[in-house]
Amino acid sequence: MTPKPVLISGAGLASLLLARSLLRSNIPFQVFERDASLSFRGQGYRLRLSSEGLDAIESVLDPPSFQRFYDRCGKTAGSGFVGFDAVTGEVVEEHRMGENLGSREGKIVGIARGDMRRLFMEGCEEFVQFRKDVKGYELTDDGVRAVFADGTKSVEGSLLVGGEGINSTVAKQVSGGRLKVYDLGARGIHGQAPTAAFKTLGEGVFRIVDTSNPRGPVSIITNVRPNDMDDPTVEFGWTMVGVPGVVKAPNDDYAIVGKVAADIAKSFTKDWNPRFKPLFDQMNESEAAFWKITCSTPSGVPEWPNEPRVTVLGDAAHSMTPAGGIGANTAVRDSALLGRLLREAGGYKEGVTAAYEREMRVYASEAVKASYGMAAKAFQIHIDESPQTL
Numbered sequence: 001m002t003p004k005p006v007l008i009s010g011a012g013l014a015s016l017l018l019a020r021s022l023l024r025s026n027i028p029f030q031v032f033e034r035d036a037s038l039s040f041r042g043q044g045y046r047l048r049l050s051s052e053g054l055d056a057i058e059s060v061l062d063p064p065s066f067q068r069f070y071d072r073c074g075k076t077a078g079s080g081f082v083g084f085d086a087v088t089g090e091v092v093e094e095h096r097m098g099e100n101l102g103s104r105e106g107k108i109v110g111i112a113r114g115d116m117r118r119l120f121m122e123g124c125e126e127f128v129q130f131r132k133d134v135k136g137y138e139l140t141d142d143g144v145r146a147v148f149a150d151g152t153k154s155v156e157g158s159l160l161v162g163g164e165g166i167n168s169t170v171a172k173q174v175s176g177g178r179l180k181v182y183d184l185g186a187r188g189i190h191g192q193a194p195t196a197a198f199k200t201l202g203e204g205v206f207r208i209v210d211t212s213n214p215r216g217p218v219s220i221i222t223n224v225r226p227n228d229m230d231d232p233t234v235e236f237g238w239t240m241v242g243v244p245g246v247v248k249a250p251n252d253d254y255a256i257v258g259k260v261a262a263d264i265a266k267s268f269t270k271d272w273n274p275r276f277k278p279l280f281d282q283m284n285e286s287e288a289a290f291w292k293i294t295c296s297t298p299s300g301v302p303e304w305p306n307e308p309r310v311t312v313l314g315d316a317a318h319s320m321t322p323a324g325g326i327g328a329n330t331a332v333r334d335s336a337l338l339g340r341l342l343r344e345a346g347g348y349k350e351g352v353t354a355a356y357e358r359e360m361r362v363y364a365s366e367a368v369k370a371s372y373g374m375a376a377k378a379f380q381i382h383i384d385e386s387p388q389t390l
Contacts, residue, residue: 002028003027003028003158003347003348004028004143004155004156004157004158004348005028005029005030005155005157005158006022006027006028006029006030006157006158006159006160006161006342006347006348007029007030007032007144007145007146007154007155007157007159007160007161008029008030008031008032008160008161008163009032009134009146009160009161009162009163009164009168009170010031010032010033010034010134010162010163010164010165010168010314010316011031011032011033011035011038011117011121011128011130012117012163012164012165012314012315012331013113013116013117013120013314013328013331013332013335014163014313014314014315014331014332014334014335015031015161015163015164015313015314015335016031016117016120016121016124017056017057017060017120017332017335017336017339018161018163018313018334018335018338018339019031019120019121019124019127019128020060020061020120020121020122020123020124021060021335021336021338021339021340021342021343022339022342023123023124023127024060024061024062025339025342025343027342027343027347029127030127030128030129030154030155030157031124031127031128031129032129032132032133032134032146032148032154033128033129033130033131033132034131034132034133034134034149034164035130035131036130036131037130038114038117038118038121046074046110046111046112046113046223046237047110047111047112047113047116047325047328048103048108048109048110048205048223048325049073049103049109049110049111049325049328049329050103050325050326050329051103051104052329052333053103053328053329053330053332053333054070054103054104054109056329056332056333056335056336056337057069057332057336059336059340060332060335060336060339065119065122068119069111069116069119070109072111072115072119073109073110073111074109074110074111074223074225074227074228075105075107075108075109075225075227076107076108076109076110076203076204076205076223076224076225076226077106077107077108077203077204077226081205081206081207081221082204082205082206082207083206083207083208083209084206084207084208084209084273084276085208085209085210085211085273086208086209086210086212086218086219086269086272086273086276087210087212087271087272087273088273089273089274089275089276092209108205108223110223110225112237113328132146132148132154133148133149133150134146134147134148134149134162134164134169134170135147135148135149135169136169136170136173137160137170137173137174137310138153139307139309139310140156142156143156143157143158143309144156144157144158144159144160144309144310145157146160158309158347158348159309159310159311159342159348159352159353160309160310160311161310161311161312161313161338162174162310162311162312162313162316163312163313163314163316164316165314165315165316165319166181166294166315166316166319167181168312168315168316170310170312170316171312171316171317173310174304174307174310174311174312175302175304175312176304176305178302178303178304179296179301179302179304179312179316179317180296180297180302181294181295181296181319182294182295182296182297183292183293183294184244184292184293184294184295184321184375185244185245185293186241186242186243186244186247186292186293186375186380187241187242187244187246187247187248187249187254187290187291187292187293188239188240188241188242188247188290188291188292188293188322189239189240189247189261189264189265189288189289189290189291190237190238190239190240190287190288190289190291191237191238191240191261191262191265191279191280191283191284191287191288192235192236192237192238192283192284192287192288193235193236193238193278193279193280193282193283193284194232194234194235194236194282194284195228195229195230195231195232195234195235195236196232196278196282197236197278197279197281197282197283198222198224198229198236198278198279199229200275200276200278201222201224201275201276202224203224203225203226203229204223204224205221205222205223205224206221206222206223206224207219207220207221208220208221208222208272208276210268210269210272212271213242213246213268215242215245215246216242216243216244216245216246216380217242217243217246217380218240218241218242218246218247218268219240219241219242220238220239220240220241220279221238221239221241222236222237222238222239222279223236223237224236235284235287238279239322240265240268241293241322242268243380244380247264247268247290249261249264249290254290254291254292255290256289256290257286257287257288257289257290258285258286258288258289259285259286259288260288261288261289261290262283262285262288265280265283265288266280266281266283293321293322293375294319294321295319295320295321295368295371295372295375296317296318296319296320296368297368298368298369298372298373299365299369300361300364300365300368300369301317301318301360301361301364301365301368303361306353306354306357307353308350308351308352308353308354309348309353310353311338311353311356311357313331313334313335313338313360314330314331314334314335315327315331317334317360317364318330318364318365318367318368320367320368320371320372321371321372321374321375322375326367326370326371327367327371329367330363330364330367333360333363334356334360334364337356337359337360338352338356338360341355341356
């Protein structure tokens with residue numbers, strides 16, 4: 001008999017890397033993604049890869065595929081942030097953020113989210129179905145089916161893995177509501193500009209902070225990579241964030257993209273030092289987008305009664321703030337761990353999801369605590385673990 005496929009909800013980073021692991025292990029799978037394509041929405045900011053994240057990805061991909069992936073990554077010299085005062089242009093020690101960002105070869109390694117998804121998806125295309133919005137699941141006598149927003153259902157699978165991000169309905173259902181995501185109130189804008197706009201900064205990872213804003217501090221983080229600096233077809237990104245109440249989208253609509261978001265970013269930076277102005281004056285206005293800062297329960301990933309045929313990974317299991325770039329690196333660790341357990345079991349076996357969740361909770365809880373701790377300090381935020389969630 002043909003084994004039932006592993007069903008994967010969502011085609012984000014963690015889901016696609018898990019799919020790639022299953023492909024390599026010859027375990028059948030199907031991925032369901034609500035969007036029309038991988039490029040349907042903006043992909044957000046560039047992701048920094050830690051040693052743990054790179055090791056996880058390398059453990060999943062075959063050597064030639066990993067080499068292609070690693071070659072696509074940007075490598076930036078230095079070990080941490082250089083901090084600047086946005087108005088004076090002076091280096092400010094307290095804006096540096098002392099964390100070590102290096103991961104391999106003495107470099108800070110990063111890659112755009114869109115590139116990462118495309119590279120992970122290689123070879124999996126025929127098993128990914130778009131415009132399939134998973135809203136829950138139903139258990140069968142010997143498996144599980146995903147239930148879609150239009151009321152239809154998937155084929156029967158051996159296992160359902162919820163990887164649809166912070167609003168995962170699979171996560172809410174399987175955890176009985178124990179998995180929660182908190183809106184921290186801080187808001188940001190992501191923008192991009194041609195590499196020429198970044199020449200006054202030079203190579204490195206930079207945090208530029210404006211403490212003169214009357215409503216509260218505003219800062220950006222950006223990464224300037226030498227190997228792309230002279231390529232006019234490349235754009236570097238920057239990520240702006242304001243403490244709660246500072247950055248606001250019109251009508252609280254954070255799905256707005258384009259000139260509206262770009263103009264608000266420019267209004268915050270109109271008095272910034274000339275060294276930093278090109279990042280905003282030359283920005284690609286169509287790529288500007290708002291974003292919210294959210295986080296899972298900072299005390300750690302909660303426990304719920306294990307359902308052998310359903311589990312979750314990535315942001316669906318542990319949403320994190322952008323502080324430290326920890327979220328994506330933890331997500332790919334999930335993919336590598338669950339993929340390895342399924343490979344060793346020869347496919348779905350009872351006990352696999354329990355073993356995965358037990359191990360995932362340990363490192364993911366540490367990651368959420370670290371991410372929240374850095375964000376609480378940098379963005380002046382606090383989580384009140386009350387019933388109010390997203």
